[in-house]
Amino acid sequence: MADYNTMELMIVTGARELKSGASVAVGTGAPCAAAMLAQKTHASDLLIIFEAGGIDPQLPEMPISVGDSRTIWKACQATSMTDTMELFCRGMVDYTFLGGAQIDMYGNLNSTRIGPDHQKPKVRFPGSGGANDFGSFCWNMMVMTPQDSKRFAEKCDYITTPGYLEGGDSRDKSGLAKGSGPYRVITNMAVMDFEPKSKRMRIKSINPGYSEKDVRDNCGFELLAHKQIAETHHPTKKELTVLREEVDPYRYVIGR
Amino acid sequence: MDVIDEGVGRLFTDPDADNARAHFKTKSRALTNKLMSLKDAVAKYVHDGEYLAIGGFGANRTPIAACHEIVRQKKKNMAFAGHTSTHDFQVLCAGKVFNKLDIAYIVGLEARGLSSNARKYMQSGEVEVSEWTNYCLSARLKAAAMGISFVPIRNVMGTDTFKFSGAKIIECPFTGQKYAAMPALWPDVSVIHVHEADMYGNCRIRDITVSDLDLAKASKHLIITCERLIPNEEIRREPTLTLIPFFCVDAVCEVPYGAYPGVMAYEYFSDEEHIREWLTVEKDPEAFKEFLDKNIYNVESHFDYIRLHGGMEKMLALRDKELMTTGNGNNG
Numbered sequence: 251m252a253d254y255n256t257m258e259l260m261i262v263t264g265a266r267e268l269k270s271g272a273s274v275a276v277g278t279g280a281p282c283a284a285a286m287l288a289q290k291t292h293a294s295d296l297l298i299i300f301e302a303g304g305i306d307p308q309l310p311e312m313p314i315s316v317g318d319s320r321t322i323w324k325a326c327q328a329t330s331m332t333d334t335m336e337l338f339c340r341g342m343v344d345y346t347f348l349g350g351a352q353i354d355m356y357g358n359l360n361s362t363r364i365g366p367d368h369q370k371p372k373v374r375f376p377g378s379g380g381a382n383d384f385g386s387f388c389w390n391m392m393v394m395t396p397q398d399s400k401r402f403a404e405k406c407d408y409i410t411t412p413g414y415l416e417g418g419d420s421r422d423k424s425g426l427a428k429g430s431g432p433y434r435v436i437t438n439m440a441v442m443d444f445e446p447k448s449k450r451m452r453i454k455s456i457n458p459g460y461s462e463k464d465v466r467d468n469c470g471f472e473l474l475a476h477k478q479i480a481e482t483h484h485p486t487k488k489e490l491t492v493l494r495e496e497v498d499p500y501r502y503v504i505g506r
Numbered sequence: 507m508d509v510i511d512e513g514v515g516r517l518f519t520d521p522d523a524d525n526a527r528a529h530f531k532t533k534s535r536a537l538t539n540k541l542m543s544l545k546d547a548v549a550k551y552v553h554d555g556e557y558l559a560i561g562g563f564g565a566n567r568t569p570i571a572a573c574h575e576i577v578r579q580k581k582k583n584m585a586f587a588g589h590t591s592t593h594d595f596q597v598l599c600a601g602k603v604f605n606k607l608d609i610a611y612i613v614g615l616e617a618r619g620l621s622s623n624a625r626k627y628m629q630s631g632e633v634e635v636s637e638w639t640n641y642c643l644s645a646r647l648k649a650a651a652m653g654i655s656f657v658p659i660r661n662v663m664g665t666d667t668f669k670f671s672g673a674k675i676i677e678c679p680f681t682g683q684k685y686a687a688m689p690a691l692w693p694d695v696s697v698i699h700v701h702e703a704d705m706y707g708n709c710r711i712r713d714i715t716v717s718d719l720d721l722a723k724a725s726k727h728l729i730i731t732c733e734r735l736i737p738n739e740e741i742r743r744e745p746t747l748t749l750i751p752f753f754c755v756d757a758v759c760e761v762p763y764g765a766y767p768g769v770m771a772y773e774y775f776s777d778e779e780h781i782r783e784w785l786t787v788e789k790d791p792e793a794f795k796e797f798l799d800k801n802i803y804n805v806e807s808h809f810d811y812i813r814l815h816g817g818m819e820k821m822l823a824l825r826d827k828e829l830m831t832t833g834n835g836n837n838g
Contacts, residue, residue, distance in 0.1 A: 279617055315592070318775075321714070328713060328771075330720075339659070339660060369634065370629065371628070377612055379639070412663075412664050
């Protein structure tokens with residue numbers, strides 16, 4: 251078996267979903283690494299968008315912030331946040347990666363609080379930032395996160411960002427943009443998609459070294475599964491080389 | 507228009523367009539010299555209990571010098587737009603400047619981690635909150651810039667972010683589509699840091715503009731801090747570069763390195779070592795108190811603060827980092 255860590259596998263798996271000629275809105279860390287890796291391997295024509303206003307930069311290194319000056323390094327445009335959000339609204343953003351403290355079976359995400367009292371939360375997180383906006387409009391929203399039964403919760407304490415809400419056609423009925431929504435959930439153990447009718451999370455492939463039991467034991471709700479569950483592909487030598495030498499040479503993300 | 511649903515969050519400002527117009531009717535259109543010290547600008551325009559907004563994006567082109575001055579002058583009980591706020595939020599929390607908060611992004615410093623002191627303050631129950639998103643607050647400022655009381659946008663529906671916001675869901679009169687109506691946000695006072703300004707307040711920004719152009723139009727009072735003061739002739743030589751016009755602006759303060767320890771595009775990169783010091787020292791309340799005395803309360807100005815952290819030599823090294831050059835930092 252090739253020598254790589256879980257974070258490297260998740261980033262490579264995420265990168266493979268990004269098609270050349272498509273657009274992706276990214277945050278810092280693993281999502282940015284995935285977009286950079288895709289651009290430097292199979293998707294040279296990937297349009298990278300930073301919500302604060304950086305459009306199509308030639309990233310010299312990984313940004314620390316989605317608004318720092320690296321996000322406009324040799325970029326095509328340095329614009330406003332309203333302008334990039336309007337790109338989402340007009341249906342011009344194909345992919346994004348989000349995360350959160352909790353995710354439920356419909357891909358709804360919590361990045362706001364733990365505990366019942368909103369004015370005095372037990373644990374306060376940053377809140378939506380742009381996550382709700384991304385989740386409301388992006389055609390294919392992906393989640394990249396480590397998996398355990400607390401994080402993969404039966405019910406989120408708070409829904410910051412919409413997935414498929416209560417499943418079925420509830421997202422369309424809510425008024426959110428039709429045809430948009432969660433697409434993949436990429437964890438340290440598996441890759442999930444969503445069953446088209448119920449909109450419930452479903453095991454698509456399992457990462458090398460893990461079993462279906464591991465995936466189910468580390469999930470707080472019942473996962474559906476494809477009839478044939480595949481094994482997630484190993485990273486190639488080339489993907490690992492580009493990731494380690496060009497995308498994240500200081501191991502900020504892959505060293506975690 | 508029928509309201510289909512509404513959030514429980516309180517509005518901390520009045521969304522009425524005519525009330526806003528009544529204020530802007532009185533705002534000066536005169537081309538006058540607005541230069542003053544940052545200390546005077548904060549004393550004159552930032553008032554306890556009023557609504558404050560900060561431009562830039564967290565630790566990028568953020569008027570950190572002004573945030574320090576607001577804390578130093580012990581402004582209290584303000585409402586604040588926690589819009590893409592990171593290090594600025596951390597600084598304002600250190601002074602407990604606000605106790606009413608519109609939240610899009612708070613507590614975190616993105617890839618750097620979370621501010622333990624900001625988190626403690628937000629978990630104390632002392633701050634009344636309404637929840638929004640980055641786009642919600644951008645849209646609220648856009649509505650204000652347009653001089654209308656709300657704009658309809660298509661996010662938040664179906665989530666708790668809507669439930670704890672002050673937004674309302676309405677139906678499009680043309681298509682029947684549901685929209686979340688975002689109430690206009692007219693801050694009492696805002697501070698925006700720019701690259702260049704003239705003494706009247708005409709501003710140039712060489713960077714992403716985040717929500718600053720709408721914020722400049724929406725703010726009842728606007729303090730500009732700039733890296734460099736430039737002559738009005740230069741503004742008039744190339745008017746296409748003016749992003750904020752003078753009549754939006756009430757005070758102009760020349761504060762070079764005014765975004766330090768954050769990033770200023772094409773000028774200097776962030777001082778990550780010092781930001782890490784902030785994140786570390788916050789964990790020990792006694793040490794944090796000493797740190798704030800040393801860096802904010804017992805400091806006269808931003809220049810003293812910069813001197814404490816390596817002075818001009820450090821600034822040149824940060825320019826090296828920003829431009830991805832080498833050698834400039836050894837020029838001290």
